[in-house]
Amino acid sequence: MVDLSTEIAGIELRNPVIAAAGPPTKDGEAMVKAAAGGAGGLIAKTISIEAAAVPRPSMAALDRGEVLSYTTLALNSRLTRITKANTTIVRGMLNAELWSDIPYSQWLEKEYKIAKGTGLPLIASIGYTGEELSTIGPLVEEAGVDGIEFSLHYLGFDYRPILDTARALRDAVEVPIFAKVSPHIMNLTEFAKELERLGVNGIVAINSLGPCLHIDIETGKPVVGGEGGYGWLSGPAIKPLAVRCVADIARAVDIPVIGVGGITSGQDAVEHIMAGASAVQICTGAILEGPSIFGRVSREIGRFLEEHGYRSVDDIRGVALEHLPEEPLRTQAVPAYVDEDLCKACGLCVKPCIYGAVEGGTEEVKARIDRDKCYGCGLCITICPERAISFEAH
Numbered sequence: 579m580v581d582l583s584t585e586i587a588g589i590e591l592r593n594p595v596i597a598a599a600g601p602p603t604k605d606g607e608a609m610v611k612a613a614a615g616g617a618g619g620l621i622a623k624t625i626s627i628e629a630a631a632v633p634r635p636s637m638a639a640l641d642r643g644e645v646l647s648y649t650t651l652a653l654n655s656r657l658t659r660i661t662k663a664n665t666t667i668v669r670g671m672l673n674a675e676l677w678s679d680i681p682y683s684q685w686l687e688k689e690y691k692i693a694k695g696t697g698l699p700l701i702a703s704i705g706y707t708g709e710e711l712s713t714i715g716p717l718v719e720e721a722g723v724d725g726i727e728f729s730l731h732y733l734g735f736d737y738r739p740i741l742d743t744a745r746a747l748r749d750a751v752e753v754p755i756f757a758k759v760s761p762h763i764m765n766l767t768e769f770a771k772e773l774e775r776l777g778v779n780g781i782v783a784i785n786s787l788g789p790c791l792h793i794d795i796e797t798g799k800p801v802v803g804g805e806g807g808y809g810w811l812s813g814p815a816i817k818p819l820a821v822r823c824v825a826d827i828a829r830a831v832d833i834p835v836i837g838v839g840g841i842t843s844g845q846d847a848v849e850h851i852m853a854g855a856s857a858v859q860i861c862t863g864a865i866l867e868g869p870s871i872f873g874r875v876s877r878e879i880g881r882f883l884e885e886h887g888y889r890s891v892d893d894i895r896g897v898a899l900e901h902l903p904e905e906p907l908r909t910q911a912v913p914a915y916v917d918e919d920l921c922k923a924c925g926l927c928v929k930p931c932i933y934g935a936v937e938g939g940t941e942e943v944k945a946r947i948d949r950d951k952c953y954g955c956g957l958c959i960t961i962c963p964e965r966a967i968s969f970e971a972h
């Protein structure tokens with residue numbers, strides 16, 4: 579039996595998959611559903627002194643793909659992902675949702691109470707200025723939340739003035755506080771170190787990326803109704819950025835890092851954890867698939883751990899960090915080769931080889947790599963669904 583439980587700043591989680599601040603935690607009832615769907619913890623939707631006037635339309639799916647059947651997925655499982663057949667697959671989502679449109683008094687009187695009834699750890703999310711944080715922080719603490727996440731989303735690119743807002747919250751409350759950083763903030767590692775120094779208990783990375791613009795070419799209009807037609811990007815498209823931020827922060831600080839961005843499968847979550855995350859959060863995936871995603875992703879993490887001989891989430895936390903080289907790995911080519919026993923002759927590796935080094939790979943003939951032409955770029959290795967291609971030992 580693998581152990582999925584984890585702990586962040588003294589907060590015990592039954593599993594490391596937390597419902598992120600956003601529509602899946604938009605009120606108490608939504609959080610009850612997230613808990614029933616298998617979440618290990620809850621981050622309530624961000625609240626502020628003024629309830630938000632949310633621009634509409636507020637959400638748009640980008641690059642909506644075909645709903646993939648299990649057959650397609652089985653054939654090519656590393657390029658796509660296994661989801662329920664009726665789930666829309668997107669590369670990303672734009673949103674212009676700001677923060678909660680429910681007045682904070684209602685959160686204090688009603689929504690947090692409903693969420694606390696689930697028995698799961700409940701973390702409030704609050705924003706944005708130092709004054710707002712030091713006013714709302716003590717109120718949500720009094721409402722009995724287990725911790726407070728504070729969003730730095732609308733505070734600009736320069737981290738130095740943002741430190742004052744973190745300090746204002748630290749001085750105002752006793753519960754663990756978590757800084758949720760946005761990818762557009764400059765010098766993330768220095769920022770993370772400063773946050774740790776002033777007593778922040780954990781760092782959540784990342785919020786959505788932007789601002790971004792997507793035009794519906796049939797109407798010539800932007801797809802979301804925010805200022806300038808802008809929205810913020812989330813979902814699978816931002817996962818590599820999120821994982822990089824998690825790794826950078828995890829190497830810089832000793833406090834826990836919570837990874838969020840693009841997680842829709844146990845594999846995605848494992849990647850965040852291997853980059854140093856102690857737990858993960860999901861937002862976009864839970865909007866598209868519904869609250870059952872939390873349990874599914876948690877079970878998939880468990881299956882991965884079991885299949886790879888790990889006993890707990892701790893066993894894989896940060897294992898990738900020692901493999902992140904300070905200098906480029908090497909600049910000489912090491913050719914790739916194909917393990918014939920594993921190659922299914924699907925041909926996926928042939929076309930993308932811009933060096934013309936892959937031969938065969940058709941229905942009958944297994945792929946073969948011409949080592950003189952191979953540039954050692956590695957693309958075919960990442961495309962092969964069977965892991966039949968690897969670099970020659972060197």
Ligand SMILES: Cc1cc2nc3c(=O)[nH]c(=O)nc-3n(C[C@H](O)[C@H](O)[C@H](O)COP(=O)(O)O)c2cc1C
Pocket residue numbers: 598599600601623624637671672673674675676677678703729758784785786811812813814816838839840841859860861862863
């Ligand atoms: C529609 C929508 C609303 C969101 N609202 C909030 C919010 O109120 N507070 C917050 O900190 N992050 C908010 N987020 C950001 C998510 O919590 C998350 O950090 C980001 O979307 C990346 O994760 P994902 O790819 O799993 O969605 C929102 C995201 C979306 C898509």
